Amino acid sequence: MDILKERIKEDAKVLDGQVVKVDSFLNHQVDIDLLNEMGKEFKERFKDEKIDKILTAEVSGIAIACIVAQYFKVPMVFARKTESKNLDSDKYESEVYSYTKGRTYKVMVSKRYLKKDKNILIIDDFLANGKAVESLIDIVNKGQANLIGVGVAIEKGFQAGGKTLRKNGIKLESLTIIDSIENGQVRFR
Amino acid sequence: MDILKERIKEDAKVLDGQVVKVDSFLNHQVDIDLLNEMGKEFKERFKDEKIDKILTAEVSGIAIACIVAQYFKVPMVFARKTESKNLDSDKYESEVYSYTKGRTYKVMVSKRYLKKDKNILIIDDFLANGKAVESLIDIVNKGQANLIGVGVAIEKGFQAGGKTLRKNGIKLESLTIIDSIENGQVRFR
Numbered sequence: 001m002d003i004l005k006e007r008i009k010e011d012a013k014v015l016d017g018q019v020v021k022v023d024s025f026l027n028h029q030v031d032i033d034l035l036n037e038m039g040k041e042f043k044e045r046f047k048d049e050k051i052d053k054i055l056t057a058e059v060s061g062i063a064i065a066c067i068v069a070q071y072f073k074v075p076m077v078f079a080r081k082t083e084s085k086n087l088d089s090d091k092y093e094s095e096v097y098s099y100t101k102g103r104t105y106k107v108m109v110s111k112r113y114l115k116k117d118k119n120i121l122i123i124d125d126f127l128a129n130g131k132a133v134e135s136l137i138d139i140v141n142k143g144q145a146n147l148i149g150v151g152v153a154i155e156k157g158f159q160a161g162g163k164t165l166r167k168n169g170i171k172l173e174s175l176t177i178i179d180s181i182e183n184g185q186v187r188f189r
Numbered sequence: 190m191d192i193l194k195e196r197i198k199e200d201a202k203v204l205d206g207q208v209v210k211v212d213s214f215l216n217h218q219v220d221i222d223l224l225n226e227m228g229k230e231f232k233e234r235f236k237d238e239k240i241d242k243i244l245t246a247e248v249s250g251i252a253i254a255c256i257v258a259q260y261f262k263v264p265m266v267f268a269r270k271t272e273s274k275n276l277d278s279d280k281y282e283s284e285v286y287s288y289t290k291g292r293t294y295k296v297m298v299s300k301r302y303l304k305k306d307k308n309i310l311i312i313d314d315f316l317a318n319g320k321a322v323e324s325l326i327d328i329v330n331k332g333q334a335n336l337i338g339v340g341v342a343i344e345k346g347f348q349a350g351g352k353t354l355r356k357n358g359i360k361l362e363s364l365t366i367i368d369s370i371e372n373g374q375v376r377f378r
Binding site for chain 1: 204205208210211212213214216217218219220221222224225247248251252255256258259262263264265266267269274275276277289298299301302
């Protein structure tokens with residue numbers, strides 16, 4: 001997706017050699033026009049599929065999933081990471097190991113919002129080692145729902161997540177794939 | 190806003206006498222069509238104001254702020270609650286005491302996304318005691334930006350937040366105000 005690549009080239013910052021910081025348009029400040037373009041693109045890429053619900057995880061998946069859901073005219077559900085009075089006790093859970101944070105956390109979805117045989121599209125901002133997306137897939141499977149595919153804005157092609165999903169036969173649509181980062185410069189596939 | 194009141198009557202659950210659980214359409218599963226109606230309504234209520242940016246706080250403000258921002262054709266910024274590589278060290282901070290959680294947490298906005306004299310509209314899902322919104326106002330003030338007003342989906346009129354904001358001359362627009370909860374029944378103003 002060219003406008004996203006351009007935006008990454010212009011605005012993203014590379015930290016610690018591996019972290020691509022896109023806080024100016026994706027996960028702190030949010031460029032709603034750009035997200036709408038992403039929404040149209042995901043709709044085009046999944047146009048032959050029946051989608052009943054968009055699934056993502058808090059925090060940084062919410063904005064993109066919200067805008068994308070408009071193009072599929074379906075509700076969006078975001079998996080919660082913390083227990084809350086607003087979360088049913090009757091829920092699907094999965095554990096995620098975060099390399100960035102060096103610890104395991106849970107993602108949770110109320111059973112009321114993930115029903116058997118419903119067609120689910122997972123949307124997230126980043127795909128790196130894939131652990132977060134795998135936990136959402138685990139939740140879809142626990143609910144006996146039907147995973148249609150996974151759409152991410154930015155895939156880090158030099159980490160294992162995308163390869164693993166494709167190897168497992170999952171329809172993965174990445175709007176951009178970063179193949180390498182060298183001397184602070186991002187190279188796209 | 191009648192469709193929101195209807196939805197609360199139909200779908201919300203009252204917990205512990207005081208908590209209004211709206212996880213079926215606002216803060217776990219998200220009804221994007223309903224959020225779009227809210228966006229139109231906020232635009233109407235602030236139609237005479239110049240707005241440069243929408244400000245909210247993670248987690249549950251993001252979805253509504255994202256959709257609302259579309260109607261103002263401006264970017265949205267969500268205050269972060271946890272330190273992250275994706276957050277600049279040069280930031281505005283404020284502390285919030287959470288009655289629900291019984292502890293204090295920080296909200297943080299990068300200085301790059303809150304500039305002097307810019308016109309800010311704060312959007313959030315709930316207004317109860319008002320501590321979360323007050324911390325966002327504190328951040329707006331620290332950045333010497335210009336607070337245009339505050340828009341919330343659901344104000345708990347029996348808690349102090351709304352009264353305090355209005356007393357301080359802040360333009361507060363609540364799409365619904367719950368005046369009391371008795372025997373699990375919500376009564377609107």
